[in-house]
Amino acid sequence: MARFRKNKRIPFVRPIGKKLPSSVDHVTGDKIPKSFVFSRGKLPGVLRQLQTDLRKLMLPYTALKLKEKKRNNIKDFLNVAGPMGVTHFLILSKTDSSPYLRVGRTPQGPTLTFKIHGYSLAADVIKAQLRPRCHKDLFQNPPLIVLSGFGTGEQHLKLTTIMFQNIFPAIDINTVKLASCQRIVLLSYNKDTKLIDFRHYSIRLQPVGVSRRVRKFVQNRQAPNLSGLQDVSEFLTRPGYGSESEVDDEAATVSLPTDLGRLNRASNKSAVKLQEIGPRMTLQLVRIEEGLCSGGIIFSEFGDKISSKAEKTENAGEQSEDDEEDNEQDDEEGEDQDDDDEEQDDED
Amino acid sequence: MKKKKKQNPAAEIDSNLTSSIHSQSEFFDHLIELIPARFYVSADDDSKPWYQGLSKAAKASLRLKTKENLKLARRNRFDPDAEPSSTAKLVQGEDGENPSKEIDADDREKKSVTYEELREKLRRKIEALKGNRGEKRTDERKMRNEWNKRNRENDGNVDGGDDNDDDGDGEEIIEYGKVKLGDEGEGRNSNKRKLSKAQELERAKKKEVMKENPSVAEKETWKSAVSRAMGVKVHDDAKLIKGSMKREKKRKEKNAEKWKERVGTVEKMKVERQKKRRDNIVGRINDKKARKIAKREKKLMRPGFEGRKEGFITKE
Numbered sequence: 001m002a003r004f005r006k007n008k009r010i011p012f013v014r015p016i017g018k019k020l021p022s023s024v025d026h027v028t029g030d031k032i033p034k035s036f037v038f039s040r041g042k043l044p045g046v047l048r049q050l051q052t053d054l055r056k057l058m059l060p061y062t063a064l065k066l067k068e069k070k071r072n073n074i075k076d077f078l079n080v081a082g083p084m085g086v087t088h089f090l091i092l093s094k095t096d097s098s099p100y101l102r103v104g105r106t107p108q109g110p111t112l113t114f115k116i117h118g119y120s121l122a123a124d125v126i127k128a129q130l131r132p133r134c135h136k137d138l139f140q141n142p143p144l145i146v147l148s149g150f151g152t153g154e155q156h157l158k159l160t161t162i163m164f165q166n167i168f169p170a171i172d173i174n175t176v177k178l179a180s181c182q183r184i185v186l187l188s189y190n191k192d193t194k195l196i197d198f199r200h201y202s203i204r205l206q207p208v209g210v211s212r213r214v215r216k217f218v219q220n221r222q223a224p225n226l227s228g229l230q231d232v233s234e235f236l237t238r239p240g241y242g243s244e245s246e247v248d249d250e251a252a253t254v255s256l257p258t259d260l261g262r263l264n265r266a267s268n269k270s271a272v273k274l275q276e277i278g279p280r281m282t283l284q285l286v287r288i289e290e291g292l293c294s295g296g297i298i299f300s301e302f303g304d305k306i307s308s309k310a311e312k313t314e315n316a317g318e319q320s321e322d323d324e325e326d327n328e329q330d331d332e333e334g335e336d337q338d339d340d341d342e343e344q345d346d347e348d
Numbered sequence: 349m350k351k352k353k354k355q356n357p358a359a360e361i362d363s364n365l366t367s368s369i370h371s372q373s374e375f376f377d378h379l380i381e382l383i384p385a386r387f388y389v390s391a392d393d394d395s396k397p398w399y400q401g402l403s404k405a406a407k408a409s410l411r412l413k414t415k416e417n418l419k420l421a422r423r424n425r426f427d428p429d430a431e432p433s434s435t436a437k438l439v440q441g442e443d444g445e446n447p448s449k450e451i452d453a454d455d456r457e458k459k460s461v462t463y464e465e466l467r468e469k470l471r472r473k474i475e476a477l478k479g480n481r482g483e484k485r486t487d488e489r490k491m492r493n494e495w496n497k498r499n500r501e502n503d504g505n506v507d508g509g510d511d512n513d514d515d516g517d518g519e520e521i522i523e524y525g526k527v528k529l530g531d532e533g534e535g536r537n538s539n540k541r542k543l544s545k546a547q548e549l550e551r552a553k554k555k556e557v558m559k560e561n562p563s564v565a566e567k568e569t570w571k572s573a574v575s576r577a578m579g580v581k582v583h584d585d586a587k588l589i590k591g592s593m594k595r596e597k598k599r600k601e602k603n604a605e606k607w608k609e610r611v612g613t614v615e616k617m618k619v620e621r622q623k624k625r626r627d628n629i630v631g632r633i634n635d636k637k638a639r640k641i642a643k644r645e646k647k648l649m650r651p652g653f654e655g656r657k658e659g660f661i662t663k664e
Contacts, residue, residue: 151520165525
């Protein structure tokens, strides 16, 4: 018998009940910022993994399975971004010396270019932990963001803070639920080395002042084995070893306004525990451009050798990064040469 | 004898009476126990159970109170020492009579003393064991934490990792993500007026002129970059504004065209229909006339008759 192929084109039907993330926040009425994370040029496998980690980080307001083809350029992404309400692009690229991360605001917003000095993948971070924890709702809410050390008042730092603050949606204090703040992104600027540390943690609350046995008992709801004990009081007062991570300083404990789960009761002290998930990066702000990977350069870390060449296709982007490498190397070789280089630039 | 006889049956009747009364009262008590208490024990919330008319805070506090009361009631229900409450007791309790409580006071005191003692013992024991927790072990813990950190950072990232957590100088300024406080909604209305495109063009041109001055140019670029990063749409570029103006004009023209076309077709249709109507009316009148003539002529279509007399054949 001949096999019959199904020639019917079955239209794609979205399953009922699955809500698409909307463009406008129902609570605050603001537009929710969405992002695309993609790469320009061919990336090695490790960087592809970093790209997926970044995508997971930006959940839920990003395209997790964004497919990009070689012939797509930024204009194509822009055309799609408009109707979908995507506001930010995170672009990974690689040159001979190091990978770069560009963060830009879509319609014609500024682009910050970061050089990635070092990074760790999420899988490696988790493998290095003794007890990795990740529950399934972890990526259903957007993360909080905390920036430290950016307050020195310099213009480019201010722009960086504003940029990162606006990548994640705003929190309305009056209506936010404690259970929805489960992740946190930490950016810390080191003035001396001018490096930005990027970390991603998951937040866990543990009640303080409750012994470990009682806590485990309430958490797991398993009847404990009382066979060897004479009395329930023995179960409660048995001296267990204090846990290593018992935090004693008052700074890390908060008193919750509402109940969170079975363990953390309102107006009782709970300790905030952070456990690292997700990628770890060390970034250096290298350039700020006026347009989306185009436009004039407002700020440049390594001098203005690039300004004439940075005319605005991403090929030029790659090229200018290469030029910057050369510039950097020149800078690093000797400080005496800097003045000479600058003079030559002026002549050019 | 007579008296005795009288008394005996009287006594018997009395005892019979009392026993019967007792049994009947028991029966009635039993009946009452069958009725759920809420039908005859008045609850003191004449107010609506959904707390209508109260403020949000009051509602929340009342709800909390009911929760607490429920918990207390549950506790008392499961307390093995307390007597099982009955509806009779409830009614009695309402009236304020507590005759039986005094009897149990002594027992309760005795029991409470022993409970108190036990609790005290337990508490003392726990504290003693907890006692020195955290005093001597901070150094050990710090060292252990640092060691763990150093082990984890094996990605070649030498600096910048360890100094994150301590704000040593205390001058680190920490900023958080965007937080809506809810009081900014009122002040926004004044700035929301949208300028027309021509006005935007004027502004953009003025900005261009201002940008000749380098310091002003720098400030302007930073300002526009910051506001763009915040999501505000900055219309800087005169070319883009001109382009959008042109597009808008074209769109308007197209729409005007379409409207004219639509009006034209409507007119045409109207004219056509009117013409058709007139034709039909005229046709109807003619038909009528023709019918009448035919009717008239029908009468004269007798056999052997050639029709109406037209006139003489010969000329006069």
